[in-house]
Amino acid sequence: MDTQNPSAPPRAQSAPADNPTRTRRHGGGITHDNTRHTTRFVVIGNHLVQHKELSLLAIGLSCHLQSLPTGAGADIKSLAARFPEGPTRIAAALRELEAHGYLRRERHRTQTGRIVTRTVSCNQPHASRREPVDTGCPPAKRTPPPQRRTVQKSLPAVPQPSSTAPALLQTAIDLLATLRRHDPRLLLSATDTAHLVPGVAAWLERDVAPGAVRHALTTGLPDDPLRRPAALLAHRLTDRLPPPPPFRTPSAAAPPPRHPLRNCEGCDRGFRAPESESHCRDCRAAVASLP
Numbered sequence: 001m002d003t004q005n006p007s008a009p010p011r012a013q014s015a016p017a018d019n020p021t022r023t024r025r026h027g028g029g030i031t032h033d034n035t036r037h038t039t040r041f042v043v044i045g046n047h048l049v050q051h052k053e054l055s056l057l058a059i060g061l062s063c064h065l066q067s068l069p070t071g072a073g074a075d076i077k078s079l080a081a082r083f084p085e086g087p088t089r090i091a092a093a094l095r096e097l098e099a100h101g102y103l104r105r106e107r108h109r110t111q112t113g114r115i116v117t118r119t120v121s122c123n124q125p126h127a128s129r130r131e132p133v134d135t136g137c138p139p140a141k142r143t144p145p146p147q148r149r150t151v152q153k154s155l156p157a158v159p160q161p162s163s164t165a166p167a168l169l170q171t172a173i174d175l176l177a178t179l180r181r182h183d184p185r186l187l188l189s190a191t192d193t194a195h196l197v198p199g200v201a202a203w204l205e206r207d208v209a210p211g212a213v214r215h216a217l218t219t220g221l222p223d224d225p226l227r228r229p230a231a232l233l234a235h236r237l238t239d240r241l242p243p244p245p246p247f248r249t250p251s252a253a254a255p256p257p258r259h260p261l262r263n264c265e266g267c268d269r270g271f272r273a274p275e276s277e278s279h280c281r282d283c284r285a286a287v288a289s290l291p
Contacts, residue, residue, distance in 0.1 A: 042067045045123065048102065057089060058096040062103070065121040074119040075224075101125030107227060113239055115232060117224040155192070156234040158199030159241050172200035175210050179233075182218045185226040192230035199237035207245040216240055 044063055051059060065074055073079075076094070080087045097103035104120040161168065176193050179186040188196070203213045217233055226232060259272040266283035273280075279287070 043123070048123075051100070054096055054100060055093065057085060058093040061090065061093045062097050062121070065097075065103070065119070066123050068121075074121070075117070107224075109235075113235060115222050115224075117222070153228075153231075155195050155228075155231050156238065158196060158234050158237045159202035160198050161201040161205050163201075163205055168201050168204060169197055171204060171210060172197045175200055175214060179214065179218060182214065183221060185221070186218065186229050186233070188230055188233075196230060196233055196237065199234065202241065203237070206242055208242055 076087050076091050079090045102122050102125050106118045107115055108118055109115050176196055217236055259274055261270055261272055263270055264280035264283055265278045269280050271280040
């Protein structure tokens with residue numbers, strides 16, 4: 001009868017997942033067949049392609065963005081038309097890259113006053129965390145950038161009305177409060193509303209209907225998120241301010257007063273006359289003709 005060797009394992013054991021050297025020692029794993037690139041290539045750091053917190057889609061998308069020429073379309077719509085993942089997954093990957101410093105979105109105003117969003121791809125982002133992310137690569141010696149204080153910019157000035165009538169200002173307040181019904185991004189704070197009210201009132205006193213003011217403020221807004229909607233509205237109130245209404249010469253003579261209707265005490269016929277008159281014109285003429 002054969003005896004089993006108690007020291008031999010009952011079956012072959014696989015290498016632990018956290019020990020890649022075991023696979024390499026047994027001849028498995030990846031090998032590289034590299035050819036040196038001389039044209040049309042981009043250098044990608046291991047800190048990105050071996051990142052342990054980014055998804056595979058985010059890593060691939062960052063490599064694609066770093067390979068694009070300056071000015072190429074990098075918005076969600078352009079990327080969704082280029083790749084099969086769809087807008088939802090691409091948007092999530094862009095948020096990953098933005099959170100880890102591989103992507104920045106900056107807003108710029110063009111010469112025509114339109115606000116556009118520019119996507120900045122970073123091939124060597126500055127770490128925003130106190131502890132560096134472990135990517136398996138030796139960290140490069142680098143002086144951390146100085147921290148910048150974020151200062152909220154003041155809103156642009158708006159036109160000032162010549163009248164501060166309460167009814168005029170209340171109409172302007174009501175108009176600004178209803179802008180969010182037309183575009184949820186135009187939800188304004190009380191401070192922003194108080195700053196914009198004089199500008200709206202300046203439009204209203206120039207014979208511009210509230211509906212026309214609302215149309216001028218809400219039409220043609222950019223598709224990207226509005227980080228400072230109050231600043232955009234302030235710019236439009238100033239840049240698109242219509243001219244004053246034409247001057248109208250007042251009439252030379254005021255129209256005659258319209259007296260109330262009363263009944264004649266003589267013939268009970270209705271007539272219009274001042275309160276001092278109790279008889280109609282015919283009755284007064286008949287009384288005047290008596291001897």
